[in-house]
Amino acid sequence: MTYQTPSTAILRLAGSLYLTIIICGLGAEVFLRGPLVDLGDVTATAGAIREAAGHFRLAIAADIVMAAADAALAILLYLIFRPVAPVLALAATVFRLIQSVMIAMNLMHMQSALLLITGAPGLVPANAEAMALHSLSLHAYGYDLGLVFFGVNSLLTGYLIGLSGLFPRVIGAGILLAGLIYLTGSALRFFAPALFDSFAPAYGVTILAEGAFCLILLLGRTGQRQMRTA
Numbered sequence: 001m002t003y004q005t006p007s008t009a010i011l012r013l014a015g016s017l018y019l020t021i022i023i024c025g026l027g028a029e030v031f032l033r034g035p036l037v038d039l040g041d042v043t044a045t046a047g048a049i050r051e052a053a054g055h056f057r058l059a060i061a062a063d064i065v066m067a068a069a070d071a072a073l074a075i076l077l078y079l080i081f082r083p084v085a086p087v088l089a090l091a092a093t094v095f096r097l098i099q100s101v102m103i104a105m106n107l108m109h110m111q112s113a114l115l116l117i118t119g120a121p122g123l124v125p126a127n128a129e130a131m132a133l134h135s136l137s138l139h140a141y142g143y144d145l146g147l148v149f150f151g152v153n154s155l156l157t158g159y160l161i162g163l164s165g166l167f168p169r170v171i172g173a174g175i176l177l178a179g180l181i182y183l184t185g186s187a188l189r190f191f192a193p194a195l196f197d198s199f200a201p202a203y204g205v206t207i208l209a210e211g212a213f214c215l216i217l218l219l220g221r222t223g224q225r226q227m228r229t230a
Helices: 008-036 042-051 053-081 086-118 125-164 169-191 193-219
Strands: 002-004 226-228
Touching: 008 042, 008 053, 008 193, 042 053, 042 086, 042 125, 053 086, 053 125, 086 125, 125 169, 169 193
Parallel strands: none
Antiparallel strands: 002 226
């Protein structure tokens, strides 16, 4: 049994949302928040955030945009893959939406850290800075907890890509591998934190895999005119 492929407009909109997610996510973590935060140095982190509070606020804003775009993308990917495997497509959507909500709610830890560092009435500055670093640490753990759900979503999405025949199978394999990396990284963060930094370079694979999927969506073309059902 066959179904017509989704429209070019839907594919390109999904690709645009994916690109927004990548830009905002990397921008917030690598360029805006990352250079300011050293979880091993309370004083340096507090000083850096205090001096670049605008960058820190911009990182929060970027993550809000990323979470909103991620929720919208989850819906579009459901529309794309629903004809080939409706239950799996729905499951993938649910896991991605859970991740989006967790990322958005987790931003309260960042806002808490900012409020503590820029002025917490009634608190001794040193105590406020220590509490702020704790909030930032919770944000890091909360982010990785959200990636557990995104890892499951990636496994399902990778399988759906391969099952549909809509995109090259290598794209599906890459997304599957990305899902395994997300799950492994999150497991290390919680259960073997001493190994997490050594594993961190593996996340480069996830950037390549998701970037490739984003690009093929932006092109708005599929490998076949019709997608297959199982």
